[in-house]
Amino acid sequence: MSIKSEVQGFDISNKSAVIIGCGGLGTNAAVHLAGAGVGRLLLVDFDKVEKRNLNRQFFYTKEDTGKEKCRLLAKKLRAYAPETEIKSHCGKFEPSFAYGYDIIIIAVDNIETRKEINSFCRASKMPCVNGSIDGFFGTAYLYIPDKTPDLEAAGCLNKTDKKMRSPSVAAGIIGALEAQLATDYFLGKGESAGKLYIYDNNEIHALTIRSDNFD
Secondary structure, three states, X not given: OOHXXXXXXXXXXXXXXXXXXXXXXXXXXXXXXXXXXXXXXXEEOXXXXXXHHOOOOOOOOHHHOOOEHHHHHHHHHHHHOOOOEEEEEOOOOOHHHHOOOOEEEEOOOOHHHHHHHHHHHHXXXXXXXXXXXXXXXXXXXXXOOOOOOOOOOOOOOOOOOOOXXXXXXXXXXXXXXXXXXXXXXXXXXXXXXXXXXEEEOOOEEEEEOOEOOEO
């Protein structure tokens, strides 16, 4: 038994995740899953570090400006959690990337990418966790195909008039919550699935998403 599993009381070293987006949400989700001892991570992002990212993307520094996020994050996570196998793809997400992994973590602000992943998960029966933030507001949702309503039913695909403000604390809370929901799935804790977790200016609520197809 590893030191991590002894300290935590659980072992997820045989589990794996694909993290789509290596920004504020993705860096937080990745560090918490790696810290918890997940066995494998695949990091996917096509973007490069900008100065405006640095308030909430704590693995990057001013000297990293202009460099590929996914490659930088993978390198730093390997030093942080050497027992976790970490791969990266510096480009846009393709459904084929997810095969062989247990869950997808969505950490992007692109509705079209969310729609694509939702369709892929519905067809492939692969679970996913979606997260989003806007100012001091954010949501997180665990979708398990055939067991819970999908991202569309949960309102995660709705277009809104977002201000696209991203304070560090909101990214930290929702990114960590995404990691927690993925860990819940790994450990078979089904009670957190199908609930839309809402962070709204220092309060967190859970809204159960109901559908005609699920009781």
